[in-house]
Amino acid sequence: MRRRSLLTGALAAPVLAAGCARDGSSADSAGGRTRITYAIWDPLQVDGMRKIIRAFEAEHPDISVKLQVTPFESYWTTMKTAMRGGTAPDVFWMNAVNSQLYASNGVLEPLDPFIERDGVDMSEHPPELVRMYTYDRTHYAMPKDFDLIGLWYNKKLFDRARVPYPDDTWTWDTFRDAAAELTDPKRGVHGVAAEMAKQYTYYNTIAQAGGYVIRDGESGFDDPRSIEGLRLWTDLIDRGWSPSQSAMTDTIGRQLYLSEKVAMNWDLSAMASQMYASPAIKDHGDVAVLPKGRQRATTIHGLANVISGKSEKTEAAWEFVKFVSSRPAAEIQSREGVTISSLAGTQRPWVESMPEFQLQNFIDMLDYAVPYPSSKHTAVWENLQPRLLGGPFTGRGDIAEAARTLARQMDLALEQEK
Amino acid sequence: MAVFPSTAAAQARGKYRRGQGARQAPDSGPAPTRNRGPRRTQRSAYLFLTPIAIGFLVFYVWPLLQTLGFSFTSFGVFGGNTWVGGENYERVVQDVTVGRALRNTLIYTALGLCTLPVAIVIANLLNRRGLRGVAIYRALYFIPFITLPSAVGLVWNWLYNGDFGMVNQALSVIGVDGRYWVSDPTTAVYAIGLVMIWSQIGYYLIIFIAGIKAIPQDYYEAAELDGAGPLRRFFSITLPLLSPSIFFASVICVINSLQQFDLIYVMTSANNPALGSTESVLTLFYQWAFEENSQGAAAALAFLLMLLIALLTYVQFRLQKRWVHYA
Numbered sequence: 001m002r003r004r005s006l007l008t009g010a011l012a013a014p015v016l017a018a019g020c021a022r023d024g025s026s027a028d029s030a031g032g033r034t035r036i037t038y039a040i041w042d043p044l045q046v047d048g049m050r051k052i053i054r055a056f057e058a059e060h061p062d063i064s065v066k067l068q069v070t071p072f073e074s075y076w077t078t079m080k081t082a083m084r085g086g087t088a089p090d091v092f093w094m095n096a097v098n099s100q101l102y103a104s105n106g107v108l109e110p111l112d113p114f115i116e117r118d119g120v121d122m123s124e125h126p127p128e129l130v131r132m133y134t135y136d137r138t139h140y141a142m143p144k145d146f147d148l149i150g151l152w153y154n155k156k157l158f159d160r161a162r163v164p165y166p167d168d169t170w171t172w173d174t175f176r177d178a179a180a181e182l183t184d185p186k187r188g189v190h191g192v193a194a195e196m197a198k199q200y201t202y203y204n205t206i207a208q209a210g211g212y213v214i215r216d217g218e219s220g221f222d223d224p225r226s227i228e229g230l231r232l233w234t235d236l237i238d239r240g241w242s243p244s245q246s247a248m249t250d251t252i253g254r255q256l257y258l259s260e261k262v263a264m265n266w267d268l269s270a271m272a273s274q275m276y277a278s279p280a281i282k283d284h285g286d287v288a289v290l291p292k293g294r295q296r297a298t299t300i301h302g303l304a305n306v307i308s309g310k311s312e313k314t315e316a317a318w319e320f321v322k323f324v325s326s327r328p329a330a331e332i333q334s335r336e337g338v339t340i341s342s343l344a345g346t347q348r349p350w351v352e353s354m355p356e357f358q359l360q361n362f363i364d365m366l367d368y369a370v371p372y373p374s375s376k377h378t379a380v381w382e383n384l385q386p387r388l389l390g391g392p393f394t395g396r397g398d399i400a401e402a403a404r405t406l407a408r409q410m411d412l413a414l415e416q417e418k
Numbered sequence: 419m420a421v422f423p424s425t426a427a428a429q430a431r432g433k434y435r436r437g438q439g440a441r442q443a444p445d446s447g448p449a450p451t452r453n454r455g456p457r458r459t460q461r462s463a464y465l466f467l468t469p470i471a472i473g474f475l476v477f478y479v480w481p482l483l484q485t486l487g488f489s490f491t492s493f494g495v496f497g498g499n500t501w502v503g504g505e506n507y508e509r510v511v512q513d514v515t516v517g518r519a520l521r522n523t524l525i526y527t528a529l530g531l532c533t534l535p536v537a538i539v540i541a542n543l544l545n546r547r548g549l550r551g552v553a554i555y556r557a558l559y560f561i562p563f564i565t566l567p568s569a570v571g572l573v574w575n576w577l578y579n580g581d582f583g584m585v586n587q588a589l590s591v592i593g594v595d596g597r598y599w600v601s602d603p604t605t606a607v608y609a610i611g612l613v614m615i616w617s618q619i620g621y622y623l624i625i626f627i628a629g630i631k632a633i634p635q636d637y638y639e640a641a642e643l644d645g646a647g648p649l650r651r652f653f654s655i656t657l658p659l660l661s662p663s664i665f666f667a668s669v670i671c672v673i674n675s676l677q678q679f680d681l682i683y684v685m686t687s688a689n690n691p692a693l694g695s696t697e698s699v700l701t702l703f704y705q706w707a708f709e710e711n712s713q714g715a716a717a718a719l720a721f722l723l724m725l726l727i728a729l730l731t732y733v734q735f736r737l738q739k740r741w742v743h744y745a
Contacts (some may be wrong), residue, residue: 197689244691250579250601377712378712383710
């Protein structure tokens with residue numbers, strides 16, 4: 001471990017040196033400015049974040065923010081090492097999968113004293129999101145954006161099959177029928193991409209069927225309703241209305257949708273800008289609310305900013321975190337079109353940034369969004385899923401049996417969290 | 419941490435060399451009594467042994483002991499390990515993915531051992547007198563072995579690609595419908611195993627070619643005079659006299675196969691539905707240690723794998739007495 005932190009140190013040194021060299025005066029104490037570091041992983045959001053940082057620095061001339069971008073693949077490993085070695089950034093992005101792990105280990109700064117002191121209203125952010133970052137009734141993060149799943153479809157393929165476009169009257173039955181009619185083996189087109197992809201597919205249908213993934217520290221995969229939610233997808237594969245998961249390993253559903261090989265694909269709101277950049281989809285693509293099962297549901301996830309418990313500049317860090325979730329910053333973020341800002345009333349610029357898509361549907365779905373399921377060691381039982389559900393998603397084995405095995409294993413893993 | 423199982427390999431090699439030494443001895447009559455030599459020689463011998471001994475202690479023994487220690491702790495993600503006794507070993511036993519990984523690893527090992535007969539046959543062909551361009555063939559077989567496994571994995575993934583891979587294109591010429599080889603749970607383990615064989619065969623080939631070259635020509639001439647055909651000569655002379663090399667190769671092969679990691683890791687992505695039927699004990703170890711923050715359980719798993727390797731190697735050494743001829 002020591003060798004590793006040395007290595008990160010060596011990697012970070014030139015970056016820091018370059019940073020110092022560039023703006024000369026902004027060394028830690030020089031000029032009386034407090035310098036904080038801010039770690040993020042998404043290269044698509046760098047431009048927006050730079051603009052937000054500039055706006056922040058204009059408002060707080062005594063604080064400067066240094067942006068560090070680490071690719072997602074190594075973000076969490078780097079973060080863990082940095083935490084152990086005491087070189088963690090002052091402020092960094094957090095997601096649902098890691099939130100409880102970090103909070104429960106006491107490496108995050110509790111935000112409640114600041115929230116109370118400055119009178120920040122947490123109810124201005126979607127409650128599911130706020131709850132995602134609350135551990136032991138303590139707030140550890142300020143939400144900055146959110147993501148929902150919508151039903152992306154291809155109007156050209158719908159027209160060709162003479163199927164009416166999806167809307168809020170759609171149920172699972174309408175969805176299945178449409179998938180059948182849209183499937184055109186001669187052209188190599190499938191109705192839908194029934195991918196084994198948690199957040200994008202079956203987490204939503206499990207909730208729509210009235211099941212659950214995790215509740216009170218226990219797995220819900222063996223719940224009959226949850227199995228119903230899983231079976232919707234494996235059934236689509238078995239009937240040939242979707243490629244099997246084997247075929248979607250190298251070419252994922254999103255790519256099939258972008259190359260107009262599937263007529264429908266459940267995907268993130270955050271992908272809107274990427275779809276907008278594809279000429280064919282900008283013309284033929286659009287998005288609708290998810291079809292209704294026993295009830296309506298979509299999965300909400302969002303990123304949030306946290307302050308490292310090891311930071312020595314907590315006050316400056318809080319000022320920055322507060323600013324990123326404030327109205328001016330949220331509006332900059334929405335205008336950039338990459339992601340939906342979480343602050344109530346700041347989503348309009350995002351919706352209007354791509355008029356060809358009915359992005360308002362995402363905002364409408366907020367009413368019944370369910371949080372991305374997580375626990376302290378989320379990664380453990382997330383890794384179990386492709387290993388145990390892989391068979392049924394390739395037309396082999398019964399999904400109910402696989403789901404029950406998964407539930408048993410997941411419960412064992414959850415047992416060890418306690 | 420993952421390195422230590424090769425301790426067994428080092429030992430295996432060491433033991434084997436001793437065996438080989440014995441093989442060269444018979445011409446010189448009874449083994450000479452060991453001469454302890456003057457003190458100075460002895461001291462310089464220790465001097466020469468020191469670097470390897472230090473390396474061995476620092477890079478093998480110390481990590482091994484540390485791993486053993488970690489396997490009894492809950493490894494704090496952000497520091498701070500706590501003693502948990504046998505809990506990690508309990509998890510290893512209870513987890514269904516461990517059983518699967520073990521089964522897959524044994525399949526890889528069985529496939530790996532299939533490399534040996536193939537390599538023996540090819541080595542014989544390459545040793546035929548008057549064969550032209552032997553050096554080129556040998557190089558062709560050896561190149562995959564010295565190519566980076568991650569590069570090998572990537573290239574083979576392209577070849578295996580279900581939609582536009584060359585394997586399926588070739589098959590379509592003869593009217594066979596291909597599959598998604600690496601993401602189909604029924605074929606994936608064999609598809610990866612085949613790449614394993616392909617990339618290792620050159621190594622065993624070199625061992626066998628050297629082994630065959632060491633067999634005195636007189637034996638073959640005598641056999642020919644007695645009217646033995648090529649098959650008879652192969653089974654009665656080549657195979658028995660090659661058995662020390664075969665033994666060495668099989669020990670190394672079992673150890674390598676049980677430690678399969680890079681090819682599998684490169685060739686299967688997280689959304690691959692065949693993951694459950696391709697992952698080996700070592701990829702599971704990686705997942706636990708570096709993705710799921712359970713270094714303690716991962717250490718327990720690694721330690722058990724090392725014991726398995728040691729056990730199999732021991733069994734192989736016991737069995738060799740029955741079939742290996744040191745002429």
